[in-house]
Amino acid sequence: MKQYIHITKEVRKHLMKVFKCTSVMIWKALNFESDSNLARKIRKAAYENYGILMIELPSIETFHDHDNYMRQYLPNGAMLELSKDDASGDVFFKGLKVRHYDCVMLNDIESIQNWAMTLR
Numbered sequence: 001m002k003q004y005i006h007i008t009k010e011v012r013k014h015l016m017k018v019f020k021c022t023s024v025m026i027w028k029a030l031n032f033e034s035d036s037n038l039a040r041k042i043r044k045a046a047y048e049n050y051g052i053l054m055i056e057l058p059s060i061e062t063f064h065d066h067d068n069y070m071r072q073y074l075p076n077g078a079m080l081e082l083s084k085d086d087a088s089g090d091v092f093f094k095g096l097k098v099r100h101y102d103c104v105m106l107n108d109i110e111s112i113q114n115w116a117m118t119l120r
Helices: 009-019 023-030 037-048 106-117
Strands: 003-006 052-055 061-064 069-073 079-083 089-093 096-101
Touching (some): 003 037, 009 023, 009 037, 096 106
Antiparallel strands (some): 003 052, 069 079
């Protein structure tokens, strides 16, 4: 997962001035594109100025359709289809149903998502 350090515009300008470097160097340091001594110093200073480490997660689209199904489209192309009527669920991958679940509970959904994300 991609990570970066979030800082304000003012802190970004301050770091450019303190380290006498360009905005590109600040960007590379904060996005972990560089691991030079300067980049490590910039990241340390960013944290000291209230920088926040952010982690980008893959997005998952979830639709609650009129037919009483919840459908989730995962980044790897898998789709979860969960019935709100009978608590059943199916995982589809490349158009084929690859797994069926009965009596799906709310706390089961995360493990179903994790399994579906492993499909290749």
